[in-house]
Amino acid sequence: MLESVIRYCHFLGIFVLFAVLVAEHLLIKRRLTAEEIHRLARLDALYGVSAVVVLLAGLGLWFWVGKPAAFYSANPVFHAKLTLFVIVAALSVFPTVFFLKHRRTTRESVPVPPIILIAIRLEMLLLLIIPLLAVLMARGVGLG
Template identity: 50%
Template structure:
């Protein structure tokens, strides 16, 4: 029964992570007002919290609940999925750094560097691949 709660928390975290990342995708623009920046700071914090929820609940599913850990550990698709997740987490540092650096700005309009916008688009593109990999993995694709 505990695995149901852990799975629910995992799915909740995934949905929250997706929603916050796609909110950032549609809200980040070439110019941001202070109000937009403050809202994006909250959304970005929620994105980080959701990533931690996904990581912890996923780790519990891998190690203690659900299928045996060998099901995941021996599957190369699982490793690709994890790599993509960690890549998203690592590159999300750059938009977060931009937001934190400008949170006390007194300028009426702030222009994010173009690389921040590209990173968010790249994160969203990578995130779209994860559900496909999860479905393939659940079907046993990748196991010898």
């Protein structure tokens, strides 16, 4: 039962993470008002919480419940999946820093650097690849 709960938390975290990222993408513009930045900063905080849930549940599945850790550790597809997750996390730093820096702005509007939109779009693209890698891994692709 514990494995099911952890797996459910992992999936729920993934769904929330992607949904929030799509919402950020839909809400971001070339210029943002203080209210829009505040809204995006709150969404980005939820994105961070969901990423932590995904990470912790994933570590639980890897080391604590389910298949032995060696099943995952020896699989290059799993390593590719982890690498993409780390790249997504690194890309998320750009929007997070921007939203935190400007969340208390008193200016009428703030210009959004193009790198913010690029980072969000790259995150979405890479997140679309991770489930494919998970399916391949579950099918044994990458094991000897």
